[in-house]
Amino acid sequence: MDARGARLGHQNLGLGVGLRSVHFDHILRTTPDVDWFEIISENYVDSGGRPRYVLQQLAERYAIVMHGVSLSIGANDPLDHEYLKKLKTLAREVNARWISDHLCWTGVLGRNTHDLLPVPFTEQTLRHVVERIRIVQDVLERPFVLENPSSYVTFTGSTMEEHEFISRMAEEADCGLLLDVNNVYVSSFNHDLDPEVFIRALPHERIVQFHLAGHSNYVTHLIDTHDGHVIDPVWDLYRLAHQLTGGVSTLLEWDAKIPPFPVLHDEVLKAKRFMGDNLPAEPQGEADLVAAASSPMSPISPISPISPTPHPLHHIRPEIE
Protein backbone atom coordinates (compact mmCIF):
# COMPACT_ATOMS: atom_id res chain seq x y z
CA MET A 1 0.00 0.00 0.00
CA ASP A 2 1.24 3.46 -0.91
CA ALA A 3 2.16 5.53 2.16
CA ARG A 4 -0.62 7.93 1.23
CA GLY A 5 -3.13 5.11 1.58
CA ALA A 6 -6.02 4.13 -0.60
CA ARG A 7 -6.87 6.37 -3.60
CA LEU A 8 -3.51 8.11 -3.07
CA GLY A 9 -5.23 9.87 -0.22
CA HIS A 10 -7.88 11.47 -2.42
CA GLN A 11 -11.46 11.65 -1.20
CA ASN A 12 -14.04 9.09 -2.27
CA LEU A 13 -16.55 11.50 -3.79
CA GLY A 14 -19.30 8.87 -4.00
CA LEU A 15 -21.51 8.25 -7.03
CA GLY A 16 -21.44 10.87 -9.78
CA VAL A 17 -22.50 11.33 -13.36
CA GLY A 18 -21.02 12.99 -16.42
CA LEU A 19 -22.41 16.49 -16.89
CA ARG A 20 -24.06 16.82 -20.32
CA SER A 21 -25.61 19.99 -21.72
CA VAL A 22 -29.00 18.37 -22.36
CA HIS A 23 -29.39 18.13 -18.58
CA PHE A 24 -28.37 21.69 -17.73
CA ASP A 25 -31.90 22.96 -17.21
CA HIS A 26 -33.00 19.94 -15.18
CA ILE A 27 -29.99 20.12 -12.89
CA LEU A 28 -30.26 23.85 -12.30
CA ARG A 29 -33.98 23.57 -11.66
CA THR A 30 -33.98 20.53 -9.38
CA THR A 31 -30.46 20.42 -7.87
CA PRO A 32 -30.53 16.62 -7.82
CA ASP A 33 -28.97 14.67 -5.01
CA VAL A 34 -25.89 13.66 -7.02
CA ASP A 35 -22.61 13.30 -5.19
CA TRP A 36 -20.46 14.89 -7.87
CA PHE A 37 -20.14 15.76 -11.56
CA GLU A 38 -17.45 15.04 -14.08
CA ILE A 39 -17.13 17.43 -17.01
CA ILE A 40 -15.57 16.97 -20.40
CA SER A 41 -12.84 19.58 -20.12
CA GLU A 42 -12.85 20.52 -23.81
CA ASN A 43 -16.50 21.59 -23.61
CA TYR A 44 -15.67 24.28 -21.08
CA VAL A 45 -12.07 25.48 -21.36
CA ASP A 46 -12.89 27.91 -24.16
CA SER A 47 -16.49 28.63 -23.25
CA GLY A 48 -17.48 32.22 -22.68
CA GLY A 49 -21.16 31.41 -22.73
CA ARG A 50 -23.78 29.36 -21.00
CA PRO A 51 -21.81 26.11 -20.60
CA ARG A 52 -19.20 27.82 -18.47
CA TYR A 53 -21.82 29.80 -16.60
CA VAL A 54 -23.74 26.64 -15.75
CA LEU A 55 -20.55 24.93 -14.66
CA GLN A 56 -19.70 27.82 -12.36
CA GLN A 57 -23.14 27.55 -10.78
CA LEU A 58 -22.76 23.81 -10.26
CA ALA A 59 -19.24 24.13 -8.88
CA GLU A 60 -20.64 26.14 -6.00
CA ARG A 61 -22.81 23.19 -4.98
CA TYR A 62 -21.15 20.01 -6.25
CA ALA A 63 -17.67 18.53 -6.38
CA ILE A 64 -16.29 18.74 -9.92
CA VAL A 65 -13.74 16.55 -11.67
CA MET A 66 -12.31 17.47 -15.08
CA HIS A 67 -12.01 14.71 -17.65
CA GLY A 68 -10.26 15.47 -20.92
CA VAL A 69 -10.02 13.81 -24.30
CA SER A 70 -7.31 15.87 -26.01
CA LEU A 71 -4.19 15.72 -23.88
CA SER A 72 -2.69 13.07 -26.16
CA ILE A 73 -0.23 11.96 -23.50
CA GLY A 74 1.07 9.13 -25.66
CA ALA A 75 1.66 11.13 -28.83
CA ASN A 76 5.06 11.81 -30.23
CA ASP A 77 4.04 15.42 -30.92
CA PRO A 78 4.93 18.06 -28.32
CA LEU A 79 2.44 18.65 -25.52
CA ASP A 80 0.01 21.49 -26.21
CA HIS A 81 0.90 23.99 -23.52
CA GLU A 82 -1.86 26.39 -24.51
CA TYR A 83 -4.34 23.62 -23.79
CA LEU A 84 -2.65 22.74 -20.50
CA LYS A 85 -2.78 26.36 -19.42
CA LYS A 86 -6.50 26.47 -20.11
CA LEU A 87 -7.03 23.26 -18.14
CA LYS A 88 -5.19 24.76 -15.21
CA THR A 89 -7.24 27.96 -15.33
CA LEU A 90 -10.53 26.11 -15.44
CA ALA A 91 -9.46 23.70 -12.70
CA ARG A 92 -8.74 26.62 -10.43
CA GLU A 93 -12.04 28.25 -11.32
CA VAL A 94 -14.19 25.22 -10.49
CA ASN A 95 -11.91 23.77 -7.81
CA ALA A 96 -11.53 20.54 -9.77
CA ARG A 97 -10.67 17.71 -7.39
CA TRP A 98 -8.44 16.17 -10.02
CA ILE A 99 -7.87 16.25 -13.76
CA SER A 100 -7.97 13.13 -15.85
CA ASP A 101 -7.39 12.05 -19.42
CA HIS A 102 -6.66 8.81 -21.24
CA LEU A 103 -3.61 6.66 -21.86
CA CYS A 104 -3.73 7.22 -25.60
CA TRP A 105 -2.75 9.59 -28.36
CA THR A 106 -5.18 11.57 -30.49
CA GLY A 107 -3.05 12.56 -33.46
CA VAL A 108 0.41 13.45 -34.66
CA LEU A 109 2.00 15.88 -37.11
CA GLY A 110 -0.26 18.59 -35.72
CA ARG A 111 -3.46 16.75 -36.51
CA ASN A 112 -6.20 15.67 -34.13
CA THR A 113 -8.31 12.66 -35.03
CA HIS A 114 -10.45 13.28 -31.92
CA ASP A 115 -10.20 9.61 -31.12
CA LEU A 116 -8.47 7.80 -28.29
CA LEU A 117 -5.85 5.91 -30.27
CA PRO A 118 -3.91 2.98 -28.80
CA VAL A 119 -0.22 3.03 -27.95
CA PRO A 120 2.12 0.08 -28.39
CA PHE A 121 3.08 -1.17 -24.94
CA THR A 122 6.85 -0.96 -25.14
CA GLU A 123 9.68 0.32 -22.98
CA GLN A 124 10.07 3.28 -25.35
CA THR A 125 6.40 4.23 -25.01
CA LEU A 126 6.57 3.82 -21.26
CA ARG A 127 9.56 6.18 -20.93
CA HIS A 128 7.86 8.67 -23.23
CA VAL A 129 4.53 8.63 -21.39
CA VAL A 130 6.08 8.77 -17.92
CA GLU A 131 8.19 11.78 -18.88
CA ARG A 132 5.14 13.58 -20.24
CA ILE A 133 2.98 12.79 -17.21
CA ARG A 134 5.62 14.39 -15.01
CA ILE A 135 5.56 17.52 -17.17
CA VAL A 136 1.76 17.65 -17.06
CA GLN A 137 1.75 17.23 -13.29
CA ASP A 138 4.28 20.03 -12.91
CA VAL A 139 2.21 22.35 -15.07
CA LEU A 140 -1.22 21.54 -13.67
CA GLU A 141 -0.19 21.52 -10.00
CA ARG A 142 -3.30 19.43 -9.33
CA PRO A 143 -3.79 15.66 -9.00
CA PHE A 144 -3.53 14.03 -12.40
CA VAL A 145 -5.17 10.73 -13.23
CA LEU A 146 -5.00 8.56 -16.36
CA GLU A 147 -7.68 6.23 -17.68
CA ASN A 148 -7.38 2.96 -19.54
CA PRO A 149 -9.20 3.53 -22.86
CA SER A 150 -11.22 1.04 -24.85
CA SER A 151 -9.14 -0.28 -27.71
CA TYR A 152 -9.74 -2.24 -30.87
CA VAL A 153 -6.22 -3.22 -31.92
CA THR A 154 -3.03 -4.40 -30.30
CA PHE A 155 0.43 -4.08 -31.80
CA THR A 156 2.78 -6.93 -32.56
CA GLY A 157 5.59 -4.73 -31.27
CA SER A 158 4.16 -4.56 -27.75
CA THR A 159 6.45 -6.19 -25.22
CA MET A 160 4.09 -6.14 -22.25
CA GLU A 161 0.39 -6.36 -21.45
CA GLU A 162 -1.64 -3.22 -20.95
CA HIS A 163 -2.07 -3.81 -17.22
CA GLU A 164 1.68 -4.13 -16.76
CA PHE A 165 2.25 -0.95 -18.75
CA ILE A 166 -0.34 0.97 -16.73
CA SER A 167 0.96 -0.33 -13.42
CA ARG A 168 4.54 0.63 -14.21
CA MET A 169 3.44 3.95 -15.65
CA ALA A 170 1.49 4.87 -12.54
CA GLU A 171 4.32 3.89 -10.21
CA GLU A 172 7.12 5.54 -12.20
CA ALA A 173 5.21 8.76 -12.90
CA ASP A 174 3.53 8.73 -9.50
CA CYS A 175 0.09 9.42 -10.94
CA GLY A 176 -3.38 8.21 -10.13
CA LEU A 177 -5.46 5.82 -12.21
CA LEU A 178 -8.99 6.10 -13.48
CA LEU A 179 -10.12 2.53 -13.91
CA ASP A 180 -12.82 2.42 -16.57
CA VAL A 181 -14.41 -0.91 -15.83
CA ASN A 182 -16.40 -0.92 -19.04
CA ASN A 183 -13.25 -0.23 -21.05
CA VAL A 184 -11.54 -3.20 -19.40
CA TYR A 185 -14.46 -5.36 -20.46
CA VAL A 186 -14.55 -3.95 -24.02
CA SER A 187 -10.81 -4.18 -24.61
CA SER A 188 -10.52 -7.63 -23.05
CA PHE A 189 -13.27 -8.94 -25.30
CA ASN A 190 -11.65 -7.35 -28.33
CA HIS A 191 -8.21 -8.70 -27.49
CA ASP A 192 -9.30 -12.15 -26.24
CA LEU A 193 -8.08 -11.43 -22.72
CA ASP A 194 -9.47 -11.98 -19.22
CA PRO A 195 -10.74 -8.71 -17.74
CA GLU A 196 -10.35 -9.99 -14.19
CA VAL A 197 -6.64 -10.51 -14.72
CA PHE A 198 -6.35 -6.88 -15.79
CA ILE A 199 -8.19 -5.55 -12.76
CA ARG A 200 -6.38 -7.77 -10.27
CA ALA A 201 -2.98 -6.79 -11.64
CA LEU A 202 -3.29 -3.03 -11.15
CA PRO A 203 -1.83 -1.14 -8.17
CA HIS A 204 -5.17 -0.72 -6.40
CA GLU A 205 -4.06 2.01 -4.06
CA ARG A 206 -3.44 4.22 -7.09
CA ILE A 207 -6.99 3.90 -8.39
CA VAL A 208 -8.65 7.21 -7.66
CA GLN A 209 -11.79 6.85 -9.74
CA PHE A 210 -13.96 4.35 -11.61
CA HIS A 211 -15.86 4.87 -14.84
CA LEU A 212 -18.95 2.89 -15.76
CA ALA A 213 -20.72 3.04 -19.12
CA GLY A 214 -22.66 1.06 -21.66
CA HIS A 215 -21.21 -0.31 -24.87
CA SER A 216 -22.42 -1.90 -28.10
CA ASN A 217 -21.97 -5.55 -28.92
CA TYR A 218 -21.24 -6.28 -32.57
CA VAL A 219 -20.76 -9.98 -31.88
CA THR A 220 -17.23 -10.07 -33.28
CA HIS A 221 -16.18 -7.07 -31.25
CA LEU A 222 -17.45 -4.54 -28.73
CA ILE A 223 -17.50 -0.79 -29.21
CA ASP A 224 -17.40 1.71 -26.39
CA THR A 225 -20.40 3.79 -27.40
CA HIS A 226 -21.56 5.10 -24.00
CA ASP A 227 -25.12 4.84 -25.25
CA GLY A 228 -26.87 2.51 -22.87
CA HIS A 229 -27.10 0.79 -19.53
CA VAL A 230 -24.17 -0.90 -17.84
CA ILE A 231 -24.40 -4.64 -18.47
CA ASP A 232 -24.18 -7.39 -15.86
CA PRO A 233 -20.64 -8.57 -16.59
CA VAL A 234 -19.39 -5.01 -16.20
CA TRP A 235 -21.20 -4.69 -12.88
CA ASP A 236 -19.49 -7.92 -11.82
CA LEU A 237 -16.13 -6.39 -12.66
CA TYR A 238 -17.13 -3.28 -10.77
CA ARG A 239 -17.87 -5.40 -7.72
CA LEU A 240 -14.41 -6.94 -7.97
CA ALA A 241 -12.75 -3.55 -8.44
CA HIS A 242 -14.69 -2.20 -5.48
CA GLN A 243 -13.49 -5.07 -3.29
CA LEU A 244 -9.88 -4.67 -4.38
CA THR A 245 -9.75 -0.92 -3.88
CA GLY A 246 -12.05 -0.56 -0.92
CA GLY A 247 -14.23 1.74 -2.98
CA VAL A 248 -13.39 4.88 -4.92
CA SER A 249 -15.27 7.74 -6.61
CA THR A 250 -17.55 6.18 -9.20
CA LEU A 251 -18.89 7.90 -12.29
CA LEU A 252 -21.36 6.90 -14.97
CA GLU A 253 -20.78 8.17 -18.52
CA TRP A 254 -23.61 8.37 -21.05
CA ASP A 255 -22.77 10.22 -24.27
CA ALA A 256 -25.20 9.09 -26.97
CA LYS A 257 -28.94 8.46 -26.86
CA ILE A 258 -28.72 10.32 -23.57
CA PRO A 259 -31.75 9.57 -21.37
CA PRO A 260 -33.54 11.95 -19.02
CA PHE A 261 -31.44 12.83 -16.01
CA PRO A 262 -33.31 10.62 -13.51
CA VAL A 263 -32.56 7.55 -15.64
CA LEU A 264 -28.90 8.47 -15.73
CA HIS A 265 -28.84 9.04 -12.00
CA ASP A 266 -30.67 5.79 -11.25
CA GLU A 267 -28.12 3.93 -13.33
CA VAL A 268 -25.17 5.06 -11.27
CA LEU A 269 -27.07 4.46 -8.04
CA LYS A 270 -27.21 0.78 -9.02
CA ALA A 271 -23.55 0.72 -8.05
CA LYS A 272 -24.63 0.56 -4.41
CA ARG A 273 -25.82 -2.99 -4.99
CA PHE A 274 -22.31 -4.07 -5.90
CA MET A 275 -20.55 -2.47 -3.00
CA GLY A 276 -21.60 -5.32 -0.72
CA ASP A 277 -22.50 -8.89 -1.50
CA ASN A 278 -25.85 -8.10 -3.09
CA LEU A 279 -26.66 -9.32 -6.56
CA PRO A 280 -28.53 -7.25 -9.12
CA ALA A 281 -32.28 -7.53 -8.62
CA GLU A 282 -33.43 -7.39 -12.20
CA PRO A 283 -32.12 -8.95 -15.39
CA GLN A 284 -29.87 -6.68 -17.37
CA GLY A 285 -27.78 -6.83 -20.48
CA GLU A 286 -30.53 -5.55 -22.80
CA ALA A 287 -28.10 -3.23 -24.52
CA ASP A 288 -25.99 -6.18 -25.56
CA LEU A 289 -28.94 -8.18 -26.80
CA VAL A 290 -30.47 -5.35 -28.76
CA ALA A 291 -27.21 -4.38 -30.37
CA ALA A 292 -26.36 -7.97 -31.20
CA ALA A 293 -29.73 -8.54 -32.83
CA SER A 294 -29.24 -5.62 -35.17
CA SER A 295 -25.49 -5.76 -35.62
CA PRO A 296 -23.86 -6.40 -38.97
CA MET A 297 -22.25 -9.83 -39.10
CA SER A 298 -20.20 -9.08 -42.17
CA PRO A 299 -16.70 -7.65 -41.89
CA ILE A 300 -16.56 -3.94 -41.31
CA SER A 301 -16.62 -2.02 -44.53
CA PRO A 302 -14.40 0.99 -44.92
CA ILE A 303 -16.13 4.29 -44.19
CA SER A 304 -19.51 2.77 -43.59
CA PRO A 305 -22.08 5.49 -43.02
CA ILE A 306 -23.79 3.33 -40.40
CA SER A 307 -20.65 2.58 -38.48
CA PRO A 308 -20.94 3.22 -34.75
CA THR A 309 -19.20 6.21 -33.34
CA PRO A 310 -17.23 5.32 -30.25
CA HIS A 311 -16.79 7.80 -27.47
CA PRO A 312 -15.61 10.57 -27.50
CA LEU A 313 -17.86 12.91 -29.42
CA HIS A 314 -18.64 16.05 -27.57
CA HIS A 315 -20.33 19.09 -28.97
CA ILE A 316 -22.70 21.43 -27.18
CA ARG A 317 -25.55 22.64 -29.38
CA PRO A 318 -26.08 26.39 -29.26
CA GLU A 319 -29.29 27.95 -27.99
CA ILE A 320 -30.64 30.28 -30.65
CA GLU A 321 -33.84 32.26 -30.56
Place this chain on the structure above:
Amino acid sequence: MKREAPALDTVQQWFQAVVTHPEGVAAGSAADEAQRLIRLDRGELETIVRRSRNLTAEERLSIYANAYWARLLECLGDCFPVLKQALGEDVFDSFGFEYLQRYPSRSYTLDRLGESFPRFLDETRPPDADWPDFLVDLARLEWTLAKVFDGPGVEGQALVRPDDLAGIAPERFAAARLVPVVCLRLLVSRYPVNAYYTAARHAEEGAEEGKDVPIPEPGEELVAILRRDFVVRRYTLSRPQYALLTALLDGAPVGEALAAAAAASDLDDDGLAVALQAWFRFWTAEGFFHRLDD
Protein backbone atom coordinates in the same frame (compact mmCIF):
# COMPACT_ATOMS: atom_id res chain seq x y z
CA MET B 1 7.74 -12.64 -41.22
CA LYS B 2 9.17 -11.32 -37.95
CA ARG B 3 10.06 -7.68 -38.29
CA GLU B 4 11.70 -5.28 -35.87
CA ALA B 5 9.15 -3.18 -33.99
CA PRO B 6 9.03 0.32 -35.47
CA ALA B 7 9.68 3.32 -33.24
CA LEU B 8 6.77 5.10 -31.57
CA ASP B 9 6.80 8.10 -33.91
CA THR B 10 6.80 5.81 -36.94
CA VAL B 11 3.95 3.67 -35.62
CA GLN B 12 1.84 6.70 -34.85
CA GLN B 13 2.39 8.44 -38.17
CA TRP B 14 1.68 5.18 -39.97
CA PHE B 15 -1.43 4.45 -37.93
CA GLN B 16 -2.80 7.93 -38.55
CA ALA B 17 -2.09 7.70 -42.28
CA VAL B 18 -3.87 4.35 -42.47
CA VAL B 19 -7.00 5.05 -40.41
CA THR B 20 -7.62 8.51 -41.85
CA HIS B 21 -7.17 7.49 -45.47
CA PRO B 22 -10.34 8.41 -47.37
CA GLU B 23 -10.50 5.05 -49.14
CA GLY B 24 -10.14 2.91 -46.05
CA VAL B 25 -7.51 0.80 -44.38
CA ALA B 26 -6.41 -1.37 -47.31
CA ALA B 27 -5.88 1.64 -49.54
CA GLY B 28 -4.36 3.59 -46.67
CA SER B 29 -1.75 0.98 -45.85
CA ALA B 30 -0.87 0.64 -49.54
CA ALA B 31 -0.63 4.40 -50.10
CA ASP B 32 2.70 6.17 -50.41
CA GLU B 33 2.43 8.01 -47.10
CA ALA B 34 2.05 4.79 -45.09
CA GLN B 35 4.51 2.85 -47.23
CA ARG B 36 7.21 5.46 -46.69
CA LEU B 37 6.83 4.85 -42.95
CA ILE B 38 6.35 1.09 -42.86
CA ARG B 39 6.75 -0.84 -46.08
CA LEU B 40 4.18 -3.61 -46.14
CA ASP B 41 3.35 -6.00 -48.91
CA ARG B 42 -0.22 -7.09 -49.40
CA GLY B 43 -1.30 -9.30 -46.50
CA GLU B 44 1.40 -8.07 -44.16
CA LEU B 45 -0.73 -5.82 -41.97
CA GLU B 46 -0.63 -8.47 -39.27
CA THR B 47 3.08 -7.99 -38.88
CA ILE B 48 2.21 -4.64 -37.26
CA VAL B 49 -1.29 -5.12 -35.84
CA ARG B 50 -2.37 -8.40 -34.30
CA ARG B 51 -5.50 -10.12 -35.45
CA SER B 52 -8.00 -11.20 -32.81
CA ARG B 53 -9.95 -14.41 -32.61
CA ASN B 54 -12.77 -12.76 -34.56
CA LEU B 55 -11.26 -10.01 -36.66
CA THR B 56 -8.33 -9.57 -39.01
CA ALA B 57 -5.91 -6.71 -38.53
CA GLU B 58 -7.57 -4.87 -41.39
CA GLU B 59 -11.01 -5.25 -39.82
CA ARG B 60 -9.73 -4.07 -36.46
CA LEU B 61 -8.04 -1.02 -37.96
CA SER B 62 -11.25 -0.32 -39.86
CA ILE B 63 -13.04 0.27 -36.56
CA TYR B 64 -10.80 3.30 -36.09
CA ALA B 65 -11.12 4.32 -39.74
CA ASN B 66 -14.91 4.15 -39.66
CA ALA B 67 -15.04 6.00 -36.38
CA TYR B 68 -12.76 8.76 -37.65
CA TRP B 69 -15.03 9.74 -40.50
CA ALA B 70 -18.31 8.99 -38.73
CA ARG B 71 -17.39 11.02 -35.68
CA LEU B 72 -16.15 14.06 -37.53
CA LEU B 73 -18.99 14.07 -40.06
CA GLU B 74 -21.48 13.84 -37.21
CA CYS B 75 -19.81 16.70 -35.43
CA LEU B 76 -19.65 18.80 -38.59
CA GLY B 77 -23.35 18.17 -39.09
CA ASP B 78 -24.00 19.34 -35.54
CA CYS B 79 -22.18 22.58 -36.37
CA PHE B 80 -24.32 23.20 -39.47
CA PRO B 81 -27.71 21.57 -38.78
CA VAL B 82 -29.78 23.73 -41.11
CA LEU B 83 -27.29 23.49 -43.95
CA LYS B 84 -27.29 19.72 -43.48
CA GLN B 85 -31.07 19.72 -43.57
CA ALA B 86 -31.05 21.86 -46.74
CA LEU B 87 -28.57 19.64 -48.55
CA GLY B 88 -29.76 16.31 -47.23
CA GLU B 89 -27.45 14.05 -45.24
CA ASP B 90 -25.75 12.36 -48.19
CA VAL B 91 -24.83 15.55 -50.01
CA PHE B 92 -23.78 17.26 -46.78
CA ASP B 93 -21.57 14.31 -45.87
CA SER B 94 -19.96 14.27 -49.30
CA PHE B 95 -19.05 17.95 -48.89
CA GLY B 96 -17.91 17.21 -45.36
CA PHE B 97 -15.82 14.26 -46.49
CA GLU B 98 -13.92 16.45 -48.94
CA TYR B 99 -13.64 19.24 -46.39
CA LEU B 100 -12.11 17.03 -43.70
CA GLN B 101 -9.47 15.90 -46.16
CA ARG B 102 -8.56 19.44 -47.10
CA TYR B 103 -8.90 20.90 -43.59
CA PRO B 104 -8.26 18.12 -41.07
CA SER B 105 -8.68 19.13 -37.44
CA ARG B 106 -5.56 20.64 -35.92
CA SER B 107 -7.12 21.78 -32.66
CA TYR B 108 -7.69 20.17 -29.29
CA THR B 109 -11.34 21.13 -29.54
CA LEU B 110 -14.09 19.96 -31.87
CA ASP B 111 -15.56 23.43 -31.53
CA ARG B 112 -13.18 24.59 -34.27
CA LEU B 113 -13.88 21.70 -36.62
CA GLY B 114 -16.17 23.72 -38.88
CA GLU B 115 -14.15 26.92 -38.81
CA SER B 116 -13.04 26.70 -42.45
CA PHE B 117 -16.16 25.02 -43.83
CA PRO B 118 -17.73 28.22 -45.26
CA ARG B 119 -14.41 29.04 -46.91
CA PHE B 120 -14.11 25.50 -48.24
CA LEU B 121 -17.58 25.72 -49.79
CA ASP B 122 -16.57 29.00 -51.42
CA GLU B 123 -13.25 27.63 -52.66
CA THR B 124 -14.78 24.55 -54.22
CA ARG B 125 -17.84 26.17 -55.77
CA PRO B 126 -18.58 25.41 -59.40
CA PRO B 127 -17.80 28.36 -61.69
CA ASP B 128 -20.58 30.45 -63.21
CA ALA B 129 -23.24 29.44 -60.68
CA ASP B 130 -24.97 31.62 -58.07
CA TRP B 131 -26.60 28.94 -55.91
CA PRO B 132 -23.38 28.13 -54.02
CA ASP B 133 -23.71 31.61 -52.50
CA PHE B 134 -26.71 30.26 -50.60
CA LEU B 135 -24.67 27.40 -49.14
CA VAL B 136 -21.70 29.58 -48.27
CA ASP B 137 -23.84 32.25 -46.64
CA LEU B 138 -25.93 29.75 -44.71
CA ALA B 139 -22.77 28.05 -43.46
CA ARG B 140 -21.35 31.41 -42.46
CA LEU B 141 -24.54 32.26 -40.58
CA GLU B 142 -24.57 28.98 -38.67
CA TRP B 143 -20.89 29.26 -37.79
CA THR B 144 -21.42 32.81 -36.52
CA LEU B 145 -24.38 31.69 -34.41
CA ALA B 146 -22.27 28.97 -32.81
CA LYS B 147 -19.40 31.33 -32.07
CA VAL B 148 -21.68 33.96 -30.57
CA PHE B 149 -23.37 31.32 -28.41
CA ASP B 150 -20.18 30.23 -26.69
CA GLY B 151 -17.89 33.22 -27.20
CA PRO B 152 -17.39 36.19 -24.92
CA GLY B 153 -20.56 37.90 -23.76
CA VAL B 154 -21.85 40.60 -21.45
CA GLU B 155 -24.19 38.68 -19.18
CA GLY B 156 -24.25 40.23 -15.74
CA GLN B 157 -22.75 43.51 -16.97
CA ALA B 158 -24.46 46.91 -17.12
CA LEU B 159 -25.39 47.92 -20.68
CA VAL B 160 -26.59 51.14 -22.26
CA ARG B 161 -30.35 51.35 -21.64
CA PRO B 162 -32.86 53.43 -23.61
CA ASP B 163 -33.04 56.13 -20.95
CA ASP B 164 -29.26 56.53 -20.92
CA LEU B 165 -29.34 58.22 -24.33
CA ALA B 166 -32.41 60.37 -23.69
CA GLY B 167 -30.86 63.43 -22.11
CA ILE B 168 -27.60 63.66 -24.04
CA ALA B 169 -26.98 66.87 -25.98
CA PRO B 170 -26.76 66.25 -29.76
CA GLU B 171 -23.20 67.62 -30.05
CA ARG B 172 -21.98 65.42 -27.21
CA PHE B 173 -23.75 62.38 -28.66
CA ALA B 174 -22.24 62.97 -32.11
CA ALA B 175 -18.72 63.13 -30.69
CA ALA B 176 -19.15 60.12 -28.41
CA ARG B 177 -18.40 56.51 -29.22
CA LEU B 178 -21.22 54.07 -28.64
CA VAL B 179 -19.42 50.81 -28.01
CA PRO B 180 -21.32 47.69 -29.14
CA VAL B 181 -21.39 44.60 -26.97
CA VAL B 182 -18.49 42.25 -27.59
CA CYS B 183 -20.78 39.57 -29.03
CA LEU B 184 -22.38 41.74 -31.75
CA ARG B 185 -21.77 40.44 -35.26
CA LEU B 186 -23.06 41.81 -38.56
CA LEU B 187 -23.52 39.64 -41.63
CA VAL B 188 -24.26 40.46 -45.25
CA SER B 189 -25.72 37.59 -47.23
CA ARG B 190 -26.47 37.23 -50.91
CA TYR B 191 -29.45 35.02 -50.14
CA PRO B 192 -31.94 35.55 -47.31
CA VAL B 193 -30.34 32.79 -45.26
CA ASN B 194 -31.47 34.15 -41.91
CA ALA B 195 -35.10 34.01 -43.01
CA TYR B 196 -34.43 30.54 -44.38
CA TYR B 197 -32.86 29.52 -41.07
CA THR B 198 -35.97 30.64 -39.21
CA ALA B 199 -38.28 28.82 -41.61
CA ALA B 200 -36.21 25.65 -41.45
CA ARG B 201 -36.28 25.64 -37.67
CA HIS B 202 -40.02 26.19 -37.64
CA ALA B 203 -40.41 23.33 -40.09
CA GLU B 204 -38.31 21.11 -37.86
CA GLU B 205 -40.02 22.04 -34.59
CA GLY B 206 -43.54 23.00 -35.55
CA ALA B 207 -46.58 21.72 -37.31
CA GLU B 208 -44.77 21.61 -40.63
CA GLU B 209 -42.37 18.99 -39.34
CA GLY B 210 -40.60 17.18 -42.13
CA LYS B 211 -41.77 19.62 -44.75
CA ASP B 212 -38.97 20.83 -47.00
CA VAL B 213 -38.33 24.54 -46.93
CA PRO B 214 -37.75 25.76 -50.49
CA ILE B 215 -34.39 27.34 -51.28
CA PRO B 216 -35.08 31.07 -51.55
CA GLU B 217 -34.42 33.31 -54.51
CA PRO B 218 -31.25 35.41 -54.34
CA GLY B 219 -31.58 38.68 -52.46
CA GLU B 220 -29.42 40.70 -50.11
CA GLU B 221 -30.03 40.19 -46.42
CA LEU B 222 -28.40 42.12 -43.59
CA VAL B 223 -28.43 40.65 -40.10
CA ALA B 224 -27.21 41.58 -36.64
CA ILE B 225 -26.47 38.75 -34.22
CA LEU B 226 -25.78 39.00 -30.51
CA ARG B 227 -26.25 37.04 -27.31
CA ARG B 228 -28.37 38.12 -24.38
CA ASP B 229 -29.03 36.00 -21.29
CA PHE B 230 -26.98 33.24 -22.96
CA VAL B 231 -29.38 32.94 -25.89
CA VAL B 232 -28.36 34.03 -29.40
CA ARG B 233 -30.66 36.66 -30.96
CA ARG B 234 -30.97 37.61 -34.64
CA TYR B 235 -32.18 40.91 -36.08
CA THR B 236 -32.81 41.72 -39.73
CA LEU B 237 -31.41 45.12 -40.64
CA SER B 238 -32.09 47.70 -43.32
CA ARG B 239 -29.18 49.06 -45.33
CA PRO B 240 -28.94 52.31 -43.29
CA GLN B 241 -29.14 50.36 -40.02
CA TYR B 242 -26.37 48.11 -41.23
CA ALA B 243 -24.23 51.10 -42.24
CA LEU B 244 -24.73 52.71 -38.85
CA LEU B 245 -23.91 49.61 -36.82
CA THR B 246 -20.92 48.82 -39.02
CA ALA B 247 -19.48 52.26 -38.38
CA LEU B 248 -20.03 51.89 -34.64
CA LEU B 249 -18.39 48.46 -34.65
CA ASP B 250 -15.44 50.02 -36.49
CA GLY B 251 -15.08 52.49 -33.64
CA ALA B 252 -16.37 55.58 -35.44
CA PRO B 253 -17.92 58.41 -33.39
CA VAL B 254 -21.69 58.43 -33.39
CA GLY B 255 -21.75 61.46 -35.73
CA GLU B 256 -19.80 59.58 -38.40
CA ALA B 257 -21.99 56.55 -37.96
CA LEU B 258 -25.10 58.68 -38.39
CA ALA B 259 -23.61 60.15 -41.56
CA ALA B 260 -23.01 56.63 -42.87
CA ALA B 261 -26.63 55.77 -42.15
CA ALA B 262 -27.83 58.93 -43.88
CA ALA B 263 -25.73 58.13 -46.95
CA ALA B 264 -27.37 54.71 -47.18
CA SER B 265 -30.90 56.02 -46.57
CA ASP B 266 -33.64 57.22 -48.91
CA LEU B 267 -35.41 59.06 -46.08
CA ASP B 268 -35.40 62.84 -45.81
CA ASP B 269 -33.76 64.39 -42.75
CA ASP B 270 -36.91 64.48 -40.68
CA GLY B 271 -37.86 60.95 -41.58
CA LEU B 272 -34.37 59.72 -40.79
CA ALA B 273 -34.32 61.52 -37.45
CA VAL B 274 -37.54 59.81 -36.43
CA ALA B 275 -36.23 56.47 -37.63
CA LEU B 276 -32.93 56.88 -35.77
CA GLN B 277 -34.70 57.54 -32.52
CA ALA B 278 -36.75 54.39 -32.94
CA TRP B 279 -33.68 52.33 -33.88
CA PHE B 280 -31.64 53.44 -30.88
CA ARG B 281 -34.59 52.90 -28.57
CA PHE B 282 -35.00 49.36 -29.89
CA TRP B 283 -31.30 48.51 -29.98
CA THR B 284 -30.62 49.78 -26.48
CA ALA B 285 -33.65 47.84 -25.19
CA GLU B 286 -32.23 44.74 -26.88
CA GLY B 287 -28.77 45.21 -25.38
CA PHE B 288 -26.74 46.18 -28.45
CA PHE B 289 -24.41 48.60 -26.68
CA HIS B 290 -22.02 48.12 -23.84
CA ARG B 291 -21.18 51.72 -23.02
CA LEU B 292 -21.03 55.28 -24.28
CA ASP B 293 -17.52 56.73 -24.30
CA ASP B 294 -17.36 60.50 -24.33
